[in-house]
Amino acid sequence: MTILSIDTSCDETACAITSDTKILSNIIWSQAKDHAKFGGVMPSLAQRMHEERIDFVTNKALVNSQQPLEKIDAIAVTVGPGLSIALGVGIKKAKELAIKHNKKLIAVNHLEAHVLSPFANSQFSILNSKFPALGLVVSGGNTILVKINEIGEYETLAQTADDALGEALDKAARMLGLGYPGGAILEKFAKLGDPLKYKLPIPMIGQEERKIFSYSGLKTSMMRKIVEIRETNGALSKQNIYDLASSFQDASFTHLFRVCSYSIANCKLKIVNLLVGGGVSANIELRKRLRHLGKQFDINVSFPYSKNMTGDNAAMVGVAAYFKAQRGEFVDPKTIDRIPNLKIGG
C-alpha cells in the first residue's frame, strides 16, 4: 500500500512516500536554523514557513519516490500532539489532496509514529514481531514508555512528570552556556568528560514504582553545582563543562534505565521486543545502555534504521498510517482536525 504522509507538528515541514513499511522518499525541511536567528521560536514564522514550503516538500517527495499521484492509495497526516498552528498547515494540505484526488485520509498520532518508527525499512518483520512489546519515545517534547498490546493498542507504563528527556538535555546545555537547543553538543562534550566526577543525584532513585520520569530535581542539582564551581573557580573551565555534561547525561540516562528496567521486570507477560524512537534515540550512549538493558532481560531492542528517522519526519507517519489502513481506520476529510495535546495509551 502506497501512502503519502505529511508531518508539520513542530519545526520540520516533512513529507514522505512509503510502500507498506518501506520508504520510497522522505523529505524533511527543518526550520531550526531560521528560528535560531531570532534567538528563539517564532510560532507565527513557523506557520508561515510551513505554508511556504509544504507544496515544495510534497512535490519533492513524489518526484523522489518516482510515484505519480495516481499510484498513491491514501494520504496520511499528523493531527497531534504538536504546535497547534503548525499542525493546521499539514492537515489543510492533506485534506486538499484527499478531496481533490479522491484519496482515503488517515489521521496519525505523532507519538504512535515515533513508537513504530523502527519498523521502517527494517528486517524486523511484522510477522515475527511478538506482542506485547514495549515502546519508548525519547524526544524534545515527550518521554514515555508504553506497552504495545498490539499495534494500535497502547498502555502507558511510565511518562515524564515535568520535562521531556530531550528538553532536560537541552536545558542542561543552556546552563553550561552551550546555546539552545544544545542536546547534541552536550552529547559530544559528555564523551570528553568523566560521568562520575560530580555525582549528580539519580532522579527518583528507589522510587521507580512511581513510574514517572522526572528531571526537575536533576536540573536543580546541576544549577547548584555550576554556582558552586563558579564561586570557587570564578568560571567554568572546559574540563568542568565536559565533566558536568557527562555527569548530567549519565544521571538522566541511569534514571531512564532504572524506570524502564523496573517496568520490564514488573510486566506480567514476557516481553520480546523494545522499540525506541524520538530524537534522543540518536544518542550513541543511550543506545548502548538500552542494548545493555535488552541483554539483561533477553529483549530485542530496535531503533530507527537511520538518524533521519529519529527526529520528526513523515516516513514514520506513513508506517503508522499503513497499520491504521490495515485496520480500516480512515477519517472523513470534512471532520479531520488537529488535536494539539493528543495522548497515547490509557
Place this chain on the structure above:
Amino acid sequence: MNPIMKVINKFDNKLIINVLKQGGLVIFPCETVYGVAVDSSNNIAVEKLNTYKKRPFGKPYAIMCANQEMAEKYVELNTTAKNLYNTFLPGPVTVISVGKRKVAKGIESEAGTLGVRIPAYPNLLKLIKEFDRPIVATSANSSYQKRPYKITDILDNVSKKQKELVDLIIDVGELPHNEPSTVIDTTFDEAITLRQGYIRLKDENEVLSSSEENTQNVGKELWQKYENYSGKRSIIFALEGEMGTGKTQFTKGLARAMGVTELVVSPTFSLVEEYKVSNSKFVLEHFDAWRLSNSTEMETLGFLKMVENKNTVMSIEWADRVVDVIRKFRDQAIVVWVKIRYGKNMNQRLISWGNI
C-alpha cells in the same frame, strides 16, 4: 455518615470535651476556617486525624493552646517566638518552635519542631482552657479541596469513609471568608514565613518552600487567594524564576487546586498547553515564554482570546520575557506576579508575589 455523629450549633463544652476525651474527631469554627481537631495527647486519635486528612505519617500538625503559658509546656520559646506571641497572639498566626516531645506521635515534625496557634476566637479559647490541654487541629477540608467556610464545603468534598470518622460538628453557619493562618518558623536564624495569611512579616508577600511538594502547595494557596475572581475576570499567574526553581511545580499545585486531574508537565516544548477542569467552565492555559523569540508571539499562540475569556486562568513561565504583553492586560485580567528564587540550601526556594 457516622451513625453516632452529632451536629450542634453552639459550643457545648461539656459535650465537646467528652467527645475529645474519648478520642473523637470534632469539626469546629474559628477566626479563619472550619477546623478539625482531636486530643493532642491521644496517639490513636491522631492516627484517626491522619486517616481523615489522608496525610502520610510524618507530616506535622499544629496544636491550639489557650494561652502562652499552656504553649510553653509543649514548646521552647526563643526571643523571636516570644516577640511574635506578644505581637500577634491570640490571632491567625501559627508559630513554629522546637517541641518538648510532650504531644502524641506524629504531631511534631521529624525534625522535632511544633507549630502553636492561639486562636482569636473566645469560645474556642474557653473550650481549650476547660479541656486543660491543647487540641491538635488543622483545616477541615481534604487536601487541595476548597477552603472550608461552611460545613457543606467540607461534607460535599470528602468521601463516605472520611465522613464516618467525624464524631461531632459545631456548625455556626458560614464564616467570614478570612485567610488561613500565617505560618512562621522561628527555628531558623530569622523568622521565616512558610504560609502567608492575613498577617505578614515583611512588606512583601514571601514564603519559604523546602521541597517540590511545598512549592506545589504554594501554587494551591495562591489559587485560593485569587479564586474569588475566577469567572469574573481572567487570572494570570506570571512566573519569574531561573531554570530549575520550580515554575512547573507551582503550576502543578495551581492546577490540582483548580480541579485539573490531568498530569501537568513542562510546556517548554509545546509553548502552551491547555487543561480543562472537569464539570466546570474554567480552563488553565499553561504557557512557557522561554523559547519565544519575541513577546508579540504570545498573540500568535492565542493569548488575546484567552485573556478575554473570563473563565481563563493562565500560568506563564518565564513571564519576565513577555512582561510588556502581560502589562497591557492588567486592567482586564488579575495579574499576580510570582517570583521564585533559589534559597540557601539545595531544596529551598523563596517565593514572593504581588499584583501588577
